[in-house]
Amino acid sequence: MNSSRRLVAIHPSAPAKPALGAPCNGCGLCCLAEPCPLGMLASRSRQGACRALEWQAEAARYRCGLLRAPAAHLLGLKAKAPHAVDALLRPLARRWIAAGIGCDADIEAQPAKAPEA
Template identity: 35%
Template sequence: MAGVGRGPEKPRFGEPCNGCGYCCALQPCAIAQEYLGAEDVGPCPALLFDHQDDRFRCGMVVSPTRFMFLPPDAEADLILGTMFAEMLAVGRGCDSEDFAAPETEEPAHG
């Protein structure tokens, strides 16, 4: 399954998230739309690539004050990031549909 050009490939629906960035590259979440004024099509303006871990991360979870144009505040980042992570179900598995080519059936031999 394809990813978004760098980082890991997209896991199958329901498998653990691996930070491929696929979902956020296609469509910003409701949090980004409400708090960042993002359009309803991607990529999300808060999508961050972590070069050290070779994966994407949500800026609204990692550093929300940065993306909300608030003064840097580690405590606010922790509180808001934890709240946003819970709202986004971070760590609960891939929630992006799999769009693979349909499997072909082999003809029955009789």
């Protein structure tokens, strides 16, 4: 098997990955493949899916939890109510994850092959 290929589990209702540079549509593929630098802090790992990635069933898309509740993901604070520190961390999170810049995931998604019987 080619070492540059990896298998990531993605929600079946997630939208298809947009073209490189196109606006983010919440496909989640980038964060499922590996965490961004800020996601590495939240995940406490350099590999695998970002722990801050959240599935939004009502919108059928993924969203970065570091934008919704940065204190919960970075500092381990309870996410039941917004924290004052969220207002300070959210703008930094937007910048560090390059929110609004467009898709920067230079990866190709292919459906997994069904196992042979």
